[in-house]
Amino acid sequence: MADDSFPARPAIAASQLNQLRRLLTELLPANAFYTKKISQAGVPATVASLHEFSEKFPFTTKQEIDEDQRAHPPYGTNLTFPLDRYTRFHQTSGTTGAPLRWLDTPESWNWMVESWTEVFRAAGATASDRVFFAFSFGPFIGFWLAFEAAQRIGCLCIPGGGLSSTARLRVMIDNGATILCCTPTYALRLTEVAAEENIDLRAACVKTIIVAGEPGGSIPALRARLEKLWRGARIFDHHGMTETGPVTHECPRQPGVLHVLEPAYFAEVIEPASGKPLAAGQTGELVLTTLGRIGSPLLRYRTGDLVKPIHQPSTINHQPCPCGRHTLALEGGVLGRVDDLIIARGVNIFPSAVEDIIRACGDVAEYQVTVSDARSLTELSVQIEPTTSCADPSGVVKRLEKAFEVAFTLRVPVTAVAHGTLPRFEMKAKRWSKRG
Incomplete structure (x- = not known):
């Protein structure tokens, strides 16, 4: 009641x-x-x-x-x-x-x-x-x-x-x-x-x-x-x-x-x-x-x-x-920031949507996203650090690439890196960077 x-x-x-x-x-x-x-x-x-x-x-x-x-x-x-x-x-x-x-x-x-x-x-x-x-x-x-x-x-x-x-x-x-x-x-x-x-x-x-x-x-x-x-x-x-x-x-x-x-x-x-x-x-x-x-x-x-x-x-x-x-x-x-919106090949993508997909996939301890502008096209790529208990990092990569393709109808390359490679954060996490 x-x-x-x-x-x-x-x-x-x-x-x-x-x-x-x-x-x-x-x-x-x-x-x-x-x-x-x-x-x-x-x-x-x-x-x-x-x-x-x-x-x-x-x-x-x-x-x-x-x-x-x-x-x-x-x-x-x-x-x-x-x-x-x-x-x-x-x-x-x-x-x-x-x-x-x-x-x-x-x-x-x-x-x-x-x-x-x-x-x-x-x-x-x-x-x-x-x-x-x-x-x-x-x-x-x-x-x-x-x-x-x-x-x-x-x-x-x-x-x-x-x-x-x-x-x-x-x-x-x-x-x-x-x-x-x-x-x-x-x-x-x-x-x-x-x-x-x-x-x-x-x-x-x-x-x-x-x-x-x-x-x-x-x-x-x-x-x-x-x-x-x-x-x-x-x-x-x-x-x-x-x-x-x-x-x-x-x-x-x-x-x-x-x-x-x-x-x-x-x-x-x-x-x-x-x-x-x-x-x-x-x-x-x-x-x-x-x-x-x-x-x-x-x-x-x-x-x-x-x-x-x-x-x-x-x-x-x-x-x-x-x-x-x-x-x-x-x-x-809070869904994101007005200036957070990324338009990649005509698809509107907010960081919160990317994080939801990564967390739903499981077996990911940390991640970083790179936004690159090449030949007037905006592309995303993702690095993930699998958890120490993850038995199949390549399987996680494949699941994530498939999930991104289903959600955004575009290919987002995912690579796995060794445990301890990516930064950790106490304050606001800075997981997105731009290149090009």
Whole structure:
């Protein structure tokens, strides 16, 4: 039975509009970046409805933020308050360009921590859980937010920064960690290390693995493999960005479906080329307005994330998700990035589709994909590193080549390399490269 304690759609929309009006009041004229942007767009500083906001206010892009920070180093002009009000610094990973720097006030930080507690609660976390954080605590925002959110719930928080993978496994087991937070790739890597070091994962108490940083958490084949290797632990997907904070959590009733953390955000899905809104069931770009991050806000930010809404918010007043939520639900999680799309011989290919095929094939520990442009034709080739238990690497190669041909109607050459040849990743995996 669905939980009927969640706010209905009209209440969510009313809260979003109230927060948006407050945000605009705080921004203008204090925030130089948005004061200039809104003035140049010729739009009113007040909004009558969320629809009017979507119709009239311009998008914000990563390029704009980057150019602003270059012109006004080091933090740019997207600051609503004097610099001495800010107490937190973080930056993006820089995987798609130069890192963006982000400052937060205590109030904005608290808003994001509260949003992260919703991720943990949706995953079923309680004060009795012990959470292991299998990552180094660098300048990337998600680590710190997740740690503080787990503390706020009352969990025992176990940091894994500065430890080897072997040491992390032993600390996790010795302390009886029940929840593991890491990237999907690193969750796989830990099982590989456990096998190499003869560490029996049956001794682990992990019941939930919260994954983020990559689309893998919503890829069915990868989820199934992780759940098998981790002895039935539930995989729980989540995604966020340094620019926005935590954005989604997985539906407790529908694996592979992500709920946007509304009303903390106002979310839209647009056609990337035209910027026009898309209907439910169509794949488009996620656009977010951070309603509570007043110190360093984003209005209609083009995230670059490709998603497929199951329902548009305006259509779900009386059709809640099976879990009871009325928030925007995204089928398949984050499907990829707008700039990730590869068109090979007329076939649209996303990295997530390639990974799903590889993981479904089995017996693959790691892989790398090369995209080459020769004679004006885009070609893919794949290197795989079979697992140590794989008895027939050539058979895996043949199965994969056949699976790619069936899925994409084109030939993708696959070669097997020796164990330990391909790189391993703790953070976001970089498995795709371009040549030519």
